Amino acid sequence: MNRSGCHAHAIRKGAVLAGCTALVLALTGTAAQARDGARDHARDLARQTLPANDGWASHGTGTTGGAAADAEHVYTVTTWDGFKAALAAGGSAPKIIKVKGTLDAAAGGCDAFAVPGYDFDAYLEKYAPEKWGLDTDLSGEPADSPEGLRRASAARQEQAVKANVPANTTIIGVGRGAGFKGASLQIKGVDNVIVRNLTFESPLDCFPQWDPTDGSKGNWNSEYDSAVVYGSTHVWLDHNTFTDGEHPDSAAPTYFGMLYQQHDGQLDVVRGADHVTASWNVFADHDKTILIGNSDGESAAAVDRGHLKVTFHHNLFENLVERAPRVRFGQVDSYNNHFVADASYSYSFGIGKESRLVAEHNAFTLPEGISPAKILKKWSEAPVTAAHNRVNGRTVDLIAVHNAEIPQETLQSGAGWTPTLRTTVHPAKAVPAIVGHGAGAGRLR
Structure with missing residues (x-):
């Protein structure tokens, strides 16, 4: 037979x-x-995994997200409530969540979060510096005070707009125009997450807190980053767009002589998080953009030392004020990114406590009157490698120009390590065109 x-x-x-x-x-x-x-299956963008040697997220076990998900753990969502339900379903079994359209986490507006009795005008009246002063913070205010009612309202917003992402998850936008508005993704204490092809409009804090003791004049402080990587490992953020959208800081009012700041960061990597790659994203039109490590304090140092290993490559950083990123403790590799500044520019790289930043083969487009010396900002004594970078079409030694023009903040050259987890490294002169063509949501192929 x-x-x-x-x-x-x-x-x-x-x-x-x-x-x-x-x-x-x-x-x-x-x-x-x-x-x-x-x-x-191989062509399915939702099942793509991080390529080998593609930044710190490829270290060790690599980053596969929900690529192994079975059919029962593949979800397509069109609402914020549906998205949160999909996140909660199936525990940490591999899952894929496909986002269609824009999911609005605060569709009801700020009034929907306010508790009965909250009145912003009453808040302004009670805590005006000429009445309250600048020596006492508001932490001791009772629950029925304007500050207490603000805290209660803020808690309602927090519950609504934060979404906890489990381990072994891929979240991916379907086609063009997929993303989140007013939402904060919390990638907290988990391993193996992929976030791709999504537009994040920065969440608007409806209830910023006035802190009279913050600085010499007091300040408004807000919550809710677009995405937070908190104590998590192996996270890949790719082909996303982060922006302030309809609510730019330039349109914000002023109270007590200070900007009424309703935005926090676009991306934070904090509290011992490790092995993160951010590639081909657009970070645009924002003030305090990316924070690697959130404190100089010893409690934070005990958690962060030896961690916070992050790679940024082929991202567009456009019309930002600062923190692209600001680094504490971590070994951060930033290469082949394009930084485009406007008149509000303060700096790109913040050199913070015990940081080990390598910034190479990047391109910077600065407006007339802004010196390349501002690209690096020294916050603490820490070494940095900055080689083969170009500013407005010319190769510039960023450390040398900084030290020459800002001698009171002299930087040490040589971060003390050499990145090996890189894929294709393009010459800096080619970066503006390459990044301009390929970065951001809707351009994933």
Whole structure:
């Protein structure tokens, strides 16, 4: 008997011959379908994994997100409530969440979060510096005070707009125009997460807190980053767009002589998080953009030392004020990024406590009157490597120009380590065109 189950002498009978032929064709078709299915699976953007050697997130076990999800753990969501339900379903089993359209976490507006009795005008009246002063913070205010009612309202917003991402998850936008408005993704205490092809409009804090003791004049402080990587490992953020959207800081009012700041960061990597790659994203139109490590204090140092390893490559940083990123403790590799500044520019790289930043093969486009010396900002004594960077089309030694123009903040050259987890490194002169063509949501191929 042959492998198809047809006897050799049966080929004399036409009916049997036809049956054998059909069986062979069926088997051939099944194999072809299997091959086509495998190819389709490989082409499925939702199942793509981080390539080998692609930044710190490829270290060790690498980053696969929900690529191994079975059919029962693949979700397509069109509402914020549906998205949060999909996150909660199935625990930490591999899952893929496909986002269609813009999911609004604060569709009801700020009034929907305010508790009965909260009145912003009453808040301004009670805590005006000429009445309250600048020596006492508001932490001791009772629950029925304007500050207490503000805290209660803020707690309602926090519950609504934060979404906890479990381990082994891929979140990906479907086509163009997918993303979040007013939402804060919390990638907290988990491993193996992928976030791709999404537009994040920065969440608007409806209830910023006035802190009279913050600085010499007091300040407004807000909550809610667009995405937070907190104590998590192996996280890949790719082809996303982060922006302030309809609520730029330039349109914000002033109270007590200070900007009424309703935005926090676009991306924070904090509290011992490790092995993160951010590639081909757009970070635009924001003030305090990215924080690596959130404190100089010893409690933070005990958690962060030896961690906070992050790679940034082929990102566009456009019209930002500062923190692209500001770094504490971590070994951060930033290469092949394009930084485009406007008149509000303060700095790009913040050199913070015990940081080990390597910034190479990047391109900077600065407006007239802004010196390349401002690209690096020294916050603490820490070494930095900055080589092969170009500013307005010319190769510039960023450390040398900084030290020459800002001698009171002299930087040490040489971060003390050499990045090895890189894929293609383009010459800095090619970076503006390459990043301009490929970075951001809707350009994932």
